[in-house]
């Protein structure tokens with residue numbers, strides 16, 4: 001019996017739907033989401049069982065059972081009943097069914113019993129009867145006993161809220177003791193009884209993601225560790241007790257090397273190293289991070305790509321000149337050799353330059369000066385000659401800054417099993433701000449300061465971010481000096497962002513999903529597959545549209561099937577391009593983002609950050625609520641204050657309708673106008689409760705006089721109506737009659753008393769009770785005064801001008817009263 005990860009993911013979504021935002025009420029997990037806890041335990045159990053299977057301790061079916069036992073281990077919380085009542089085989093079967101599990105193998109009596117055992121015995125204080133049964137019945141072998149320990153471990157382990165396990169040594173010890181129990185039960189076949197953990201102290205978007213990615217591979221491949229959980233701030237592994245870590249310095253050295261060799265980083269550096277701009281060949285500072293032959297290759301590519309416009313040999317010579325100038329600058333005692341080599345290759349002196357800024361003239365000058373340009377030697381051969389002549393000097397004089405700074409960064413931020421090199425973090429912190437202030441020494445993004453760490457930002461190195469877009473002095477978008485300075489760590493972060501294919505763009509919103517769960521790699525891949533499949537329209541099951549599909553349709557009207565880029569890592573990044581028309585309206589964009597975030601949160605147990613910035617820092621991911629929309633507009637804030645309603649609203653209107661409705665709301669001048677629109681659309685919203693809730697959110701129920709009049713009108717309508725349910729017209733008749741009389745009234749010739757009389761007269765037509773008619777008329781007058789800001793005549797005009805709005809508000813209040821009376825009747829019946 002092997003259940004696919006995809007199926008398991010669906011079970012998680014279903015469970016999440018079933019439990020919603022229910023929280024643990026007491027105990028060590030108080031305040032935490034039950035669904036998240038169950039999911040975590042399922043993941044951890046699954047991973048541990050998988051490892052035990054690979055060591056021949058468990059069978060393959062136990063891996064699936066571990067997952068489902070983990071997911072169901074708190075049956076009492078799922079069913080809100082006592083453990084004894086809620087762990088019968090029937091109940092387990094029912095819950096599995098409700099999670100959409102279709103594998104019949106799982107429902108075999110024996111398997112259900114195994115799940116039942118795990119549910120009952122995962123705690124020290126399991127059911128006594130079960131324990132006896134367990135020991136008596138022979139059909140439960142040792143494997144099942146081990147499985148209950150697996151669940152027990154996972155349950156305990158989920159008390160950690162981040163990867164820094166050293167913060168709770170007792171808990172760590174307690175988890176490890178369960179691992180040792182498994183070791184004993186498996187006769188030593190299982191020997192990973194120690195928890196190994198790595199933590200990065202600060203978060204820096206893609207830099208952190210990439211470090212974790214490379215580090216994870218390194219630890220698994222080279223250090224034989226088994227991954228068991230991932231947190232936003234670190235990774236946890238199972239290790240063999242006797243495994244002594246090598247010195248941290250070695251790990252950092254190796255990690256830095258692998259990081260810079262990472263395909264994406266190497267590509268990002270290569271891409272940026274040499275560019276051709278309006279001023280000619282330009283080298284970025286990362287050019288000198290590469291090996292010389294790679295740099296020459298890139299220069300060769302650039303030169304050839306421009307040969308239709310200019311002489312490619314001349315372009316190459318210009319590039320060579322730039323390289324040698326830079327080497328000369330750092331040349332020290334090698335300066336003369338560098339000069340000589342250049343003269344030898346190019347045929348003229350290093351300092352000699354064309355005065356013209358016009359490219360055509362510049363390359364003509366170079367062609368005149370350099371014999372190579374007019375020689376028959378091919379550019380490729382010449383490039384080879386350059387490599388052999390200059391490599392030595394280049395190796396001596398070029399500075400590999402990135403590696404140095406990456407090592408320094410890791411030295412400060414990486415801790416392994418609670419150990420880190422820089423013990424005095426505060427001291428390091430103070431040091432990094434020692435020159436804070438002067439723009440030349442202060443990073444304009446993160447504030448790090450120091451003489452050597454901060455360099456001029458280069459457009460070529462940033463992932464399509466215009467350097468002019470940020471500054472530490474003067475207004476944003478200022479296109480002049482001072483030059484923008486960034487620290488080497490931000491520079492590394494730029495490169496990592498590029499390497500991961502994430503771009504800065506004004507026209508995109510980025511959803512960052514911060515997992516509350518330990519999503520194992522295989523599940524991340526399953527999730528990725530699922531999302532991709534549905535995006536490309538190849539998914540055949542349509543019970544639930546893919547989340548990304550839903551989001552895309554919201555942001556990109558009519559473009560459902562567009563391939564969406566999703567970057568999976570410790571956190572998941574979903575950049576969403578926004579169409580031109582919506583761009584300016586952050587108010588509406590942030591509202592759509594807020595609704596999307598609610599839906600994401602409902603489907604996947606993650607915290608959601610919505611931002612336009614991709615250069616994330618630690619501050620950005622530290623937020624209290626589960627959803628954070630950066631710089632949210634007023635409307636978005638309103639949405640986030642009433643999450644349940646808006647989520648349902650978003651969930652029900654899954655297609656472009658949602659967009660239209662939202663825009664209709666957003667274009668209203670005041671909250672009351674929105675409430676009136678809600679009334680207009682009352683019947684469109686399902687489930688039933690949404691319309692009344694929205695109406696209330698926008699204050700539709702808070703106009704006292706309307707409420708008073710609506711109560712009366714409702715009573716009258718019931719009295720008059722022969723059928724049980726009065727029509728809309730019957731409900732609103734007294735209000736409409738009163739408005740008619742207001743229209744009739746002529747403020748030029750008649751005074752207020754006449755108006756009062758007119759209203760009373762018109763209202764009296766709807767009721768026999770003089771007293772009630774008077775009450776209604778008084779409320780109406782007071783209402784007129786309110787909307788006229790104390791003046792009856794102004795109120796009259798406002799009412800006539802906004803007739804539809806107030807009529808809708810009145811009708812809405814009646815609908816609300818009807819709705820409230822039916823629901824309270826229902827709840828009384830129950």
Ligand SMILES: [Zn+2]
Pocket residue numbers: 443444445446447448486487488489490491
């Ligand atoms: Zn910085």
